[in-house]
Amino acid sequence: MADSSADNVNSEIPPARFDVLVQILSSQALLALGLIPDPQGQTEVRLPIAKHFIDMLTMLEEKTRSNLTGHEHNLLERTLHELRVLYLDKMQGTDQQQQQQQQQQ
Numbered sequence: 001m002a003d004s005s006a007d008n009v010n011s012e013i014p015p016a017r018f019d020v021l022v023q024i025l026s027s028q029a030l031l032a033l034g035l036i037p038d039p040q041g042q043t044e045v046r047l048p049i050a051k052h053f054i055d056m057l058t059m060l061e062e063k064t065r066s067n068l069t070g071h072e073h074n075l076l077e078r079t080l081h082e083l084r085v086l087y088l089d090k091m092q093g094t095d096q097q098q099q100q101q102q103q104q105q
Helices: 004-012 018-032 047-063 070-104
Strands: none
Touching: 018 047, 018 070, 047 070
């Protein structure tokens, strides 16, 4: 007889699909951008880590060029665009905060 706890763990594991991989990497980028909370409910902006996950998705886009379905290509392209815009917004916000702090000193 199968162990019911093992069945529960297996039902929580997402399927091994391209869209799930993109979702996992983009979620990590959003977490590093401080846009979604970590498991403890905290948010922290870590731009180098966000950039790393965006770069990982960019590398995935380059390595899979011409091998994706239309849906997969559009998903990856749209996800990268959104993450890049969010990253630039955070970068500009960080720059403005630093300038304000320097002016106050």
